[in-house]
Amino acid sequence: MGRGSAGAGWPAASPPPACDGLQWRLSDVAELPLVREELRRRIDAQEPADLRDRLLLVLDEMASNALRHGGGRVEASVRRTGNAFLVAVSDGDARTPPTPAVDRDPSEGGLGLHLIAELSTAHGWYVEGDAKTVWAVLPRT
Numbered sequence: 001m002g003r004g005s006a007g008a009g010w011p012a013a014s015p016p017p018a019c020d021g022l023q024w025r026l027s028d029v030a031e032l033p034l035v036r037e038e039l040r041r042r043i044d045a046q047e048p049a050d051l052r053d054r055l056l057l058v059l060d061e062m063a064s065n066a067l068r069h070g071g072g073r074v075e076a077s078v079r080r081t082g083n084a085f086l087v088a089v090s091d092g093d094a095r096t097p098p099t100p101a102v103d104r105d106p107s108e109g110g111l112g113l114h115l116i117a118e119l120s121t122a123h124g125w126y127v128e129g130d131a132k133t134v135w136a137v138l139p140r141t
Contacts, residue, residue: 010097010098010099010100010113010117010123010124010125010134011123011124011125012097012124012125012126013124013125013126014124014126015081015086015088015122015124015126015133015135015137016081016082016084016086016122016137017081018079018080018081018086018088019079019080019081020079020080021077021078021079021080021085021086022038022039022042022077022078022079023075023076023077024038024063024075024076024077025073025074025075026063026066026067026074026075026076027067027073027074028067029063029064029067029068032060032063032064032067035059035060035063035076036056036059036060039052039055039056039059039078040052040056043055043078047140051085051138051140054119054138055078055085055087055138057115057119058087058116058119058120058136058138059076059078059087059089061112061113061115061116062076062087062088062089062112062116062134062136063076063089064112065089065098065112065113065134066089066090066091066134067091069091069093069096070091070092070093070132071091071092071093072091072092072093073090073091073092073131074089074090074091074092075089075090076088076089076090077089081137083139083140083141084121084137084138084139084140085137085138085140086135086136086137087135087136087137087138088133088134088135089133089134089135090131090132090133090134091131091132092130092131092132093132094127094129094130094131094132095132096132097125097132098113098125098132098134099113100113100114100117116136117136119136119138120136120137120138121137121138121139122136122137123135123136123137
């Protein structure tokens with residue numbers, strides 16, 4: 001794999017500290033086009049277009065996974081951390097870790113976690129209370 005590796009599962013780890021950014025509360029995948037549009041508008045125009053595209057893809061994959069499989073409330077954020085962006089998505093299924101698809105035909109889907117691992121320099125997940133948070137760091141350079 002590339003920079004990151006999804007392996008058999010994602011590592012249980014806390015994300016790096018992050019500051020100012022965007023945050024959304026989501027209840028349906030139908031809200032994702034509006035979230036993507038807001039992210040496109042709000043990411044600094046000085047950021048490279050390929051970085052914006054990667055952020056959009058990672059956020060969309062994480063949020064759609066949480067909405068489809070996470071149960072309950074979903075919160076998503078994109079924040080700055082040093083020379084990178086931290087994408088984090090929380091859902092109400094604290095008992096189920098993010099598990100990348102293994103030995104599955106790509107046409108059946110389920111490869112989003114592998115893709116996120118490839119695009120990120122670090123990724124992981126943690127549980128706080130009754131919420132699970134899945135996160136990934138995408139470098140700005």
